[in-house]
């Protein structure tokens with residue numbers, strides 16, 4: 157499931173392979189944008205789970221949702237049938253990038269993109285070099301006090317980049333009940349929660365499957381399968397710390413599955 161770490165990884169890859177290149181074909185939502193052919197890819201940027209690609213005068217906004225995928229391949233002619241089926245297709249003289257099943261693709265005018273409501277309301281990006289957990293805490297305090305901490309972590313207006321996997325993992329690592337209202341949690345604990353989220357996501361910018369049970373940046377063999385995570389998708393299995401069966405319940409609107417250990421948290 158794409159979260160901020162994936163999108164930042166995509167931005168790094170696209171930065172290397174698309175930026176400075178000339179567009180040879182451009183399709184968005186089944187429509188060919190001929191006026192963008194011949195333009196250069198100027199910049200690629202991740203903001204939380206949003207990806208922004210600047211092509212000539214346009215800024216392309218992509219959100220992968222839960223199912224979206226990106227594939228980057230060698231340059232070459234792009235078949236119209238492929239361009240028309242992809243959520244977004246940017247072919248250049250350096251590489252071809254194809255997005256599939258992305259629920260949000262918008263071609264904006266770069267000059268007006270800052271006013272986009274979803275982008276304008278985004279909280280600080282957990283993977284930005286200047287991310288400050290205190291800024292996320294201030295935004296968390298602006299939410300209704302009864303907001304449960306599980307859904308709070310998914311609120312991109314508070315901090316951008318966290319998705320459903322990190323939500324459960326971070327709460328387990330900080331021993332917090334996902335159903336606790338934000339009003340019952342002190343500023344120091346909230347700041348620690350966001351700092352932990354930032355640390356985990358940074359540790360997962362490498363070319364491995366998302367792992368929270370160990371720091372893969374230190375090298376060594378990767379844990380396999382469900383051993384990579386503490387609680388996510390481990391309902392009914394024993395907690396790695398205390399042996400209590402992990403539980404799962406829907407939380408928030410729209411409901412998203414939260415996994416937790418009822419003894420440790």
Ligand SMILES: [Zn+2]
Nearest residue numbers: 395398417420
């Ligand atoms: Zn436990």
